[in-house]
Structure formats: C-alpha cells, structure tokens
Amino acid sequence: MPALPAALVRDLSALLGNAWLTDPSERLAYAYDNSRRQALPDAVALPSTAEHVLALVRACREHRVPLVARGRGTNTTGAAVPVAGGLVVSFERMQRIVAIRPGDRCAVVEPGVLNGDLQAALRPHGLFWPADPTSAAYSTIGGNLACNAGGPRAVKYGASRDNVLALTAVTGAGELVHCGSATTKGATGYDLQRLLVGSEGTLALIVEATLRLTPLPPQRRVLRAVYRDVASAAQAVARLMAQPVTPSMLEFMDAHCVALSRDVGGVDLPREAGALLMIEADGDAQTLAHAVETLMAVAGGDGLIAIDDAASAEAAERLWAARKALSPALRTLAPGKINEDVVVPVSRIPDLVEGVQALAAEFALPIVCFGHAGNGNLHVNLLFDPAQPDQAARAQAALAKVFELTLALGGTLSGEHGIGLAKREFMPQAIDAATLALMRQVKAAFDPDGILNPGKLLPDG
Amino acid sequence: MPALPAALVRDLSALLGNAWLTDPSERLAYAYDNSRRQALPDAVALPSTAEHVLALVRACREHRVPLVARGRGTNTTGAAVPVAGGLVVSFERMQRIVAIRPGDRCAVVEPGVLNGDLQAALRPHGLFWPADPTSAAYSTIGGNLACNAGGPRAVKYGASRDNVLALTAVTGAGELVHCGSATTKGATGYDLQRLLVGSEGTLALIVEATLRLTPLPPQRRVLRAVYRDVASAAQAVARLMAQPVTPSMLEFMDAHCVALSRDVGGVDLPREAGALLMIEADGDAQTLAHAVETLMAVAGGDGLIAIDDAASAEAAERLWAARKALSPALRTLAPGKINEDVVVPVSRIPDLVEGVQALAAEFALPIVCFGHAGNGNLHVNLLFDPAQPDQAARAQAALAKVFELTLALGGTLSGEHGIGLAKREFMPQAIDAATLALMRQVKAAFDPDGILNPGKLLPDG
Numbered sequence: 001m002p003a004l005p006a007a008l009v010r011d012l013s014a015l016l017g018n019a020w021l022t023d024p025s026e027r028l029a030y031a032y033d034n035s036r037r038q039a040l041p042d043a044v045a046l047p048s049t050a051e052h053v054l055a056l057v058r059a060c061r062e063h064r065v066p067l068v069a070r071g072r073g074t075n076t077t078g079a080a081v082p083v084a085g086g087l088v089v090s091f092e093r094m095q096r097i098v099a100i101r102p103g104d105r106c107a108v109v110e111p112g113v114l115n116g117d118l119q120a121a122l123r124p125h126g127l128f129w130p131a132d133p134t135s136a137a138y139s140t141i142g143g144n145l146a147c148n149a150g151g152p153r154a155v156k157y158g159a160s161r162d163n164v165l166a167l168t169a170v171t172g173a174g175e176l177v178h179c180g181s182a183t184t185k186g187a188t189g190y191d192l193q194r195l196l197v198g199s200e201g202t203l204a205l206i207v208e209a210t211l212r213l214t215p216l217p218p219q220r221r222v223l224r225a226v227y228r229d230v231a232s233a234a235q236a237v238a239r240l241m242a243q244p245v246t247p248s249m250l251e252f253m254d255a256h257c258v259a260l261s262r263d264v265g266g267v268d269l270p271r272e273a274g275a276l277l278m279i280e281a282d283g284d285a286q287t288l289a290h291a292v293e294t295l296m297a298v299a300g301g302d303g304l305i306a307i308d309d310a311a312s313a314e315a316a317e318r319l320w321a322a323r324k325a326l327s328p329a330l331r332t333l334a335p336g337k338i339n340e341d342v343v344v345p346v347s348r349i350p351d352l353v354e355g356v357q358a359l360a361a362e363f364a365l366p367i368v369c370f371g372h373a374g375n376g377n378l379h380v381n382l383l384f385d386p387a388q389p390d391q392a393a394r395a396q397a398a399l400a401k402v403f404e405l406t407l408a409l410g411g412t413l414s415g416e417h418g419i420g421l422a423k424r425e426f427m428p429q430a431i432d433a434a435t436l437a438l439m440r441q442v443k444a445a446f447d448p449d450g451i452l453n454p455g456k457l458l459p460d461g
Numbered sequence: 462m463p464a465l466p467a468a469l470v471r472d473l474s475a476l477l478g479n480a481w482l483t484d485p486s487e488r489l490a491y492a493y494d495n496s497r498r499q500a501l502p503d504a505v506a507l508p509s510t511a512e513h514v515l516a517l518v519r520a521c522r523e524h525r526v527p528l529v530a531r532g533r534g535t536n537t538t539g540a541a542v543p544v545a546g547g548l549v550v551s552f553e554r555m556q557r558i559v560a561i562r563p564g565d566r567c568a569v570v571e572p573g574v575l576n577g578d579l580q581a582a583l584r585p586h587g588l589f590w591p592a593d594p595t596s597a598a599y600s601t602i603g604g605n606l607a608c609n610a611g612g613p614r615a616v617k618y619g620a621s622r623d624n625v626l627a628l629t630a631v632t633g634a635g636e637l638v639h640c641g642s643a644t645t646k647g648a649t650g651y652d653l654q655r656l657l658v659g660s661e662g663t664l665a666l667i668v669e670a671t672l673r674l675t676p677l678p679p680q681r682r683v684l685r686a687v688y689r690d691v692a693s694a695a696q697a698v699a700r701l702m703a704q705p706v707t708p709s710m711l712e713f714m715d716a717h718c719v720a721l722s723r724d725v726g727g728v729d730l731p732r733e734a735g736a737l738l739m740i741e742a743d744g745d746a747q748t749l750a751h752a753v754e755t756l757m758a759v760a761g762g763d764g765l766i767a768i769d770d771a772a773s774a775e776a777a778e779r780l781w782a783a784r785k786a787l788s789p790a791l792r793t794l795a796p797g798k799i800n801e802d803v804v805v806p807v808s809r810i811p812d813l814v815e816g817v818q819a820l821a822a823e824f825a826l827p828i829v830c831f832g833h834a835g836n837g838n839l840h841v842n843l844l845f846d847p848a849q850p851d852q853a854a855r856a857q858a859a860l861a862k863v864f865e866l867t868l869a870l871g872g873t874l875s876g877e878h879g880i881g882l883a884k885r886e887f888m889p890q891a892i893d894a895a896t897l898a899l900m901r902q903v904k905a906a907f908d909p910d911g912i913l914n915p916g917k918l919l920p921d922g
Contacts, residue, residue, distance in 0.1 A: 187876060
C-alpha cells in the first residue's frame with residue numbers, strides 16, 4: 001500500500017493538529033472492529049466539526065484516498081475495517097447532544113454520541129430512542145445509523161431507520177447535504193435520509209442526525225413461555241404479532257439454547273422444552289395487567305408446556321436468566337462462533353430452525369438459533385473451534401448453506417448487523433444483478449470516485 | 462409536440478391491443494388530475510402485467526418518449542398530468558391483490574388496487590394498511606406510494622413510506638428491480654424501496670408492492686376539545702404526543718374553521734373557541750376507557766374551554782360533525798381554494814397559524830388552517846374567487862409567503878401531497894443546491910434519459 005501523498009498529510013495535519021494520528025501504535029487501535037478482522041489505516045482523523053469532515057473528504061477526494069467512518073468499532077461485519085488503507089475517520093470528538101426538543105419529540109446529535117448516553121439524557125424527559133443493540137452502552141448513534149441497528153425493542157418501536165427524521169452528511173463528492181426535515185411527516189423530494197441509514201459509510205459521512213423519539217412507557221412486564229417444539233412457538237409468535245397488543249419484546253430460543261441454559265446455566269426449565277419465548281409488554285399501571293393477560297392468552301394453545309409471569313423485578317430477573325445464561329453457556333460448547341442475523345417472514349421460522357438443524361447434522365457442528373422472533377430476525381450461531389482448520393472450513397461451508405436456506409424461505413441476509421465484508425460475497429444470491437447494478441449507480445451518484453469505505457457492502461462489479 | 466414515432470406506435474399497439482388508446486376522446490380522460498391542471502397525452506397504455514410495463518419503458522426509452530404513471534388521478538399537485546406529452550401509463554388493469562399473508566402481516570398487491578378495496582379485503586383478517594388519505598375509496602396503492610400518502614391515522618401508524626416492505630419496479634433505464642424483502646427488518650444493501658416511495662413516478666414505475674400490515678384495533682373512541690386559542694391547543698398537542706398513549710388521530714381546526722362549522726354548518730360550538738382538537742384513541746374493550754381518560758386528562762390544562770367524550774357511535778358522529786361541516790362551509794366563503802399541506806415541528810404550530818393569519822390580513826384573503834396536528838401537518842387553505850384575477854394573484858403571492866413562513870419555522874413544503882408541478886418552483890427554497898444536485902444525480906441513476914414523469918418534483922436544473 002503506498003504511503004499517503006505528502007501534500008495530503010501536510011494539509012490534514014495542519015487542519016487537525018493533535019487530531020491527526022499517524023503513529024503506528026495509535027493507528028492500531030483503529031484497525032479492527034468486532035468482526036475480528038483487521039487492517040492498519042494509513043492515518044486516523046478525529047474531526048470535531050462538520051467543517052473538518054468536509055475538508056477531510058475534499059482533500060481525500062483530490063488524492064483518491066479512501067475514508068472509512070468509525071463509531072466505536074462494535075460492528076460485527078468488518079464494515080469499519082480499512083481494508084483498502086487510507087484514513088479512518090473516528091467520530092469520538094463529535095459527541096455533542098446538540099438539542100433535545102421534547103415538544104417535537106426529536107433530538108439533534110452529533111454522530112459520535114453513545115447510544116447509552118443519549119438514552120440517559122432522554123430519560124428525564126420521559127423519552128427514548130428505540131434502537132437498542134446489545135452494544136448500546138458503547139456504540140455510537142452514527143454507527144447505529146450506518147448499520148441500521150435494531151435490537152429487541154424493534155418489534156414494537158422499529159429499528160434505526162424507522163426512527164430518523166433528518167441527516168446532515170458529507171457525500172463522497174465532498175458536498176454537505178441536508179436530507180429530510182425535523183418533522184414526523186414529509187413528502188418533499190427524495191427520501192435520502194433513510195437511504196443513508198444502513199449504507200455503512202459507503203455513500204456519505206453523517207455529521208448530524210435528527211432522531212425521532214418515543215415516549216417512554218412507565219412500566220414493563222415479562223412472560224416466559226415454553227413450548228414443546230419450534231412449530232408451536234412460531235405459531236404463537238404469528239398469533240402474538242397479528243393482534244393489536246404488540247409486545248415490546250418477543251425473543252425466541254431454540255431447543256439447543258434451552259438445553260444450554262438449563263444444563264450449563266443451571267436455569268430451571270422443563271426437559272421436554274423444544275423452544276422458549278420471552279414476551280414483554282409495556283404500558284402504564286392501569287393497562288399493563290390487561291396487556292399481559294391478553295398476551296398470555298394469545299401465547300397459549302397447542303404445544304405450550306408452561307408460561308410464567310414475572311410480577312416483580314426479581315421474578316423478571318429470574319425469567320431473563322435463561323436468556324442471560326445463554327452467551328456464557330455457548331462458549332462452553334466451542335471457542336469459535338459465527339453469529340449471523342438472518343431474517344425470514346415470521347411464518348417461516350419453523351422451516352429456518354429445522355433447516356438449520358439439518359445443516360448442523362450435515363456439517364457435524366453445533367448450530368443454535370435465538371433472537372428477535374417478532375421480526376423473524378434470528379441469530380444463527382455456528383459454533384466451532386478455530387484451532388481446528390477442518391471445523392472452521394465446515395463452519396464456512398455451513399454458513400453459505402444457512403444463507404441459501406434463508407433466501408429460499410423469502411428472507412434476507414441481515415436484519416440489523418449489515419453486510420460489511422462478511423456477507424458481501426453473498427449479495428449476488430440475495431439481490432438480482434439489475435438491482436445490484438442500480439445500487440452501484442446510486443453509490444456512484446453519492447461517491448463518484450469510490451473513496452468512501454471501498455470494498456464494503458456491494459460485491460465487486 | 463411531435464406525434465409519437467411510428468415504430469413505437471406499431472410495436473406498442475401490437476403489444477397491448479385494446480389496452481393502447483390513441484383516440485383523443487379516450488386520451489382526454491387521462492389528461493388531468495385533481496390539481497385542475499391538464500395536458501393531453503399522446504397515447505395511453507393500460508398494462509396488465511409487469512412484462513407489459515417493462516416492454517413499455519424499454520420502447521419509450523429507445524425513442525426518448527416520456528412516460529407518466531397514473532393511479533386514479535386523485536393527486537392534488539399535478540404529478541399525474543403529462544405536461545411533456547408522451548404516454549400515460551394507467552395501472553387500472555393491474556388491480557390484483559396477489560396475496561394476503563396474515564401470519565407475516567403483509568400483503569402483496571399490484572399498483573392499481575384501490576386503497577379502499579385492500580382495506581375491505583384485509584378486514585376479515587383483522588388487519589389494515591395504515592395510509593388513509595381522504596381519497597382512500599378511489600385512490601390506488603401505487604398512487605399512495607408515489608406521493609407518500611398519509612392521512613389522520615399516520616400520527617400513530619405512519620404514512621405510506623413507513624408501511625412498505627418491498628417493491629418491484631421498472632426503472633427509467635428499463636430494468637426490473639426488486640427492492641427490499643417481505644420482512645419487517647432488513648439491513649441488506651441500500652434501502653431503495655423507501656426511496657421510491659414519494660418519488661412521484663420520476664425514478665421507476667412500481668409493478669408490485671409488499672405492504673406492511675397492522676392489526677386492526679377492535680374499538681375507537683373520540684374526544685372533542687375546544688380551546689381558548691391556538692397556543693393552548695398546540696401545547697395540548699405537544700403534551701398528548703409526549704406521553705405513551707399515542708392518539709390514533711389528533712386533528713386540529715383553527716378559529717376560522719370553528720366559526721365556519723358553528724355559523725355556517727350549524728354545529729353547537731362555544732363562541733369563544735379559538736381552536737379545536739379531535740382526539741381519537743383506539744384499543745380493546747378493557748383498556749380503551751383508560752386510554753380515553755388519560756388523553757382527556759392530558760388534553761386538559763390552561764386554555765381548555767370544554768371537552769366532550771363520545772361514548773356511543775351517535776355521539777361520535779355528533780362530535781365529528783364540526784369537522785365534516787367544514788369543507789362545505791369553506792365553499793360558502795369563496796369558490797376557489799388552494800389547499801396546501803405544509804408540516805412544521807409540533808411546537809411551531811402556534812407560530813404557523815399566527816403567521817398565516819397575518820398573511821390573511823396582509824393579502825386580504827381568508828386563510829384557514831386545519832389538519833393532522835400530531836404530525837404538525839396542517840392543511841392551509843387559501844380561499845379566493847378565481848373569476849377575480851386580482852384575488853387569484855393575491856392567493857399565489859400569499860402562498861409563496863406561507864411556504865417561506867413554514868420553512869423559517871423549520872418545516873417543509875409537503876407532508877402527504879407531494880411536490881408534483883405545484884410546488885416544484887419552491888424546492889430551491891426548501892432544499893439547498895448541493896442536496897438538490899444530489900437528488901438530480903439519484904434521478905439520473907434510475908432514469909438516465911429523463912423519460913419518467915419529466916418536469917415534476919425536481920425544479921429545472
């Protein structure tokens with residue numbers, strides 16, 4: 001990889017001063033993300049204003065140097081890894097909450113604000129921003145928007161894309177654009193702000209976001225329902241989603257997960273459990289009990305073994321124990337894990353889980369499924385020992401089959417993690433050639449020289 | 462305007478047979494929309510399959526002939542008027558409901574399906590599609606999507622764009638593309654389907670839509686709250702929207718509207734009323750009463766004159782009478798009306814209404830405001846006599862000032878009608894030059910020869 005052009009280094013170090021990092025040990029901290037891939041950037045820029053970002057992109061465009069936007073590197077697909085070298089643009093110095101406007105139910109933030117910090121600032125106003133990835137405490141709003149991050153609450157409140165009103169961004173052409181307006185309705189020209197959400201820094205760098213906020217429900221209460229098999233749990237999911245009391249979370253665990261929580265995690269769960277649902281309702285003191293009753297009635301039916309209602313915080317903690325025991329228990333099975341986040345229509349969940357179990361048998365690897373059942377968004381975890389090359393190869397082969405199965409069921413590759421490097425090669429199976437070609441043309445409209453996060457999301461043409 | 466190329470006419474009449482109209486009297490029926498503008502198309506095509514649409518676009522592209530997509534012509538902005546001649550493509554023969562999948566809460570439809578017909582087909586499944594424009598009974602899903610149609614229910618359930626999962630469409634380049642997937646979550650590449658919503662047929666022609674459905678609430682109940690002035694009503698709106706019991710409708714009428722309903726419509730309303738809110742809750746038998754109580758409590762406060770709760774259907778009809786009396790009453794003031802649908806942040810509603818009243822005085826024309834307050838989406842109606850040229854000119858001058866005011870308040874030109882011809886010239890005030898240039902590049906990526914609905918949405922470059 002050639003070193004950066006001297007003129008670029010001179011101009012940007014003059015612009016950024018101590019926010020321009022070139023020391024290899026400093027750069028190393030920006031070389032990886034949670035995908036365990038890594039590639040050293042040629043330099044790291046820590047802009048503190050939109051003007052910095054604009055100057056950075058313009059200078060890089062002049063010299064055709066790649067830029068990779070970075071929040072806190074929590075993403076799992078390699079989307080933040082600078083595989084083509086160039087600059088990493090880390091937004092850690094742009095973490096101002098510019099405004100919270102409770103009367104308009106919106107907040108204006110810089111991209112480097114942590115999701116958790118925003119939620120804490122919103123709480124006194126009785127508001128929240130719905131996207132709640134597991135990483136919320138240490139992932140940024142900009143990163144959440146770049147990946148269209150979701151989480152369990154998305155089933156009722158939507159993911160990142162559903163909760164953005166306006167974005168200010170710098171395109172790959174070095175233009176500052178203002179997309180959308182701070183209103184909850186709009187039909188004024190093309191909807192560019194939702195297009196930017198999920199584009200993984202390949203179209204533009206977000207420098208300010210106006211987020212749609214939701215009133216915080218005062219109370220929540222959780223049910224744990226255990227089913228004989230996946231089919232009856234999936235039927236319950238479909239019933240739960242087809243009636244008006246939408247659960248605020250609707251999480252699924254397959255038989256493997258239940259067994260792990262019980263046998264490794266020590267959680268009290270029946271031996272004959274073939275699937276488990278965590279069903280949460282939210283609301284106020286006057287109506288929550290009725291919502292819980294409704295959900296409990298709807299969750300019942302053929303195949304239900306047991307249903308538990310957590311009336312107190314301690315009881316809720318006991319019920320969530322099954323879910324919390326899962327991640328540590330998975331590690332006892334194998335040190336390596338590929339965690340995918342495929343999505344299928346809710347009615348196809350049983351086919352997905354059954355198909356995945358057939359693949360587990362075929363490739364002689366444990367594969368477990370859990371996740372956001374109300375959206376059909378399951379985390380398929382392929383477990384293997386990376387020290388055993390044959391296991392790693394089998395896991396990769398099985399992964400390709402998992403995607404094939406998902407697509408055959410009318411689903412898609414990713415629900416909330418994105419594509420990045422990890423799933424790029426599978427894009428031609430998910431999206432036909434004409435649509436991919438259109439995506440490339442859209443990319444060219446935003447980033448004519450291809451300097452924004454090259455080698456990500458879209459497969460090579 | 463030159464006649465259509467002979468080769469095009471030959472090929473398309475062979476393709477379409479009796480679905481190819483060239484007789485002037487037949488074409489006349491496709492020359493106008495609800496904007497009262499009109500322009501005769503050179504021919505009208507009535508495709509019945511996606512293959513027809515593909516062949517139409519490819520043939521027109523070869524000859525650089527414009528195509529204008531048409532649902533049922535209910536739009537108010539001139540978006541369906543073929544001002545550049547060429548073909549109108551009417552989707553009246555593509556009105557098949559392809560599938561209703563209650564377990565996946567989605568429906569697959571052709572673009573010519575009437576919104577009202579879809580709702581009727583969904584009702585037995587206990588589901589609905591949220592977009593509910595006034596024209597629902599006789600407007601199409603394709604047209605609703607093209608304009609991002611909303612309606613009163615959008616305050617709780619979102620507008621068209623918020624309720625689409627996937628679209629199959631033919632781009633201006635003559636390519637069939639598949640955007641999105643039939644899942645309620647997705648992070649697989651660029652979100653092209655929401656970009657197509659609201660693009661008014663300038664990017665692609667939708668040939669199939671997969672819509673996100675919502676469970677139908679079993680009951681609804683309405684409140685009518687009368688306030689001393691707009692400021693206190695607007696404060697109530699902000700309070701209502703900042704708490705967790707989201708109203709299923711939240712409609713506003715200014716003092717003029719209240720006076721018209723009372724004095725012309727004969728509705729019993731207090732003389733001192735400065736503003737009125739219609740507040741609807743929906744839910745089930747067990748919780749609706751509490752929801753109504755909550756909304757009633759929140760709607761109270763400084764400036765409230767009276768609040769009425771409609772426990773029965775008859776009582777509800779009595780309360781809605783104020784709103785229903787409005788449109789006929791408006792006609793008694795003046796025969797001409799410009800009905801705009803600007804949006805402002807909820808907190809700026811009082812400034813908008815006050816500013817509009819100042820313009821009414823300045824231009825000596827009645828201007829009344831009513832509409833979807835929960836979204837800050839007000840219908841500003843400028844009333845004038847078209848037979849009086851000075852009045853029509855004053856109305857146009859006042860309209861420009863209404864847009865200027867809206868933009869100064871942080872709002873935008875349109876909430877649910879779109880831009881079309883009517884507001885195209887105001888786009889440079891609403892959207893900066895760099896963002897408009899980007900929109901033009903996006904347009905070029907979809908429609909490189911500019912054959913789709915030329916002269917609409919984007920101003921001349």
